[in-house]
Amino acid sequence: MSKSEVVELSVLDAGTVAPCCPPITAGELSQDDAEKMAVMFKALSDPVRLRLFSKVASHAGGEACVCEISDVGVSQPTVSHHLKKLREAGLLTSERRGTWVYYQVAPSVVAAMSAMLDLRS
Amino acid sequence: MSKSEVVELSVLDAGTVAPCCPPITAGELSQDDAEKMAVMFKALSDPVRLRLFSKVASHAGGEACVCEISDVGVSQPTVSHHLKKLREAGLLTSERRGTWVYYQVAPSVVAAMSAMLDLRS
DNA sequence: ACTCGGTATCGATGAGTGTCAACATAGACA
């Protein structure tokens, strides 16, 4: 395997849209939709990933260099592993610029999760 | 143990409020907040639990009898186990009425998750 | 070409989780 062998799971196309699911109150989730959403929720089901994600999301422009967010109390390989998980779930995208790698939030995917939890109160 | 011996983890007090965390864009999550939120997201990180939750949430009044939602492709003990997880995470509450047990959604906790994912759009 | 700092991958390990069969418990009703 040479290099761009990434493929990126892209549970729901990461970058672009991803309506996927209506609010849960609107009806029962199908098996397929449930599995898709479960992947996204699982990505945020770890404290370390949650902190990494929040560090990126709260950064100016919704983007941050790995070097700026790595201080979460675990080793560098572990940080890299968690960022990969978030990428595979479609919640973050990454881009290398010179020496450093920058991660950005994928707003549409996050919006899909939020919308699904909207109980329209 | 007589009866109301439940204790219910109540990560954030299940029933009442639970602001817990502001939108992720507002700043980095603290270690504590990250751990609290992780518990809730983890509760929804399984397809079976997601379907059970959606069945309750989409039911009239946000309430459903176990007997009405048990058809998710796994055994009865497994359904019971998943419902317990959702209860412990504060996403559902349960109440026995005669022969049947009814589960209700805890709107405030779900709202907290949704609010956290609100990217200010 | 060589070195150096930043990041990703690999392999191993211990902890956690989903699942089921078997059993226990709680009401309802005879």
Next chain:
DNA sequence: TGTCTATGTTGACACTCATCGATACCGAGT
């Protein structure tokens, strides 16, 4: 009391996952 149905609990097993050290990869300088 005894039986029947609806749920919850227990114990076991296979599987996944978080974590780390070691190592590989990639750009940038020298």
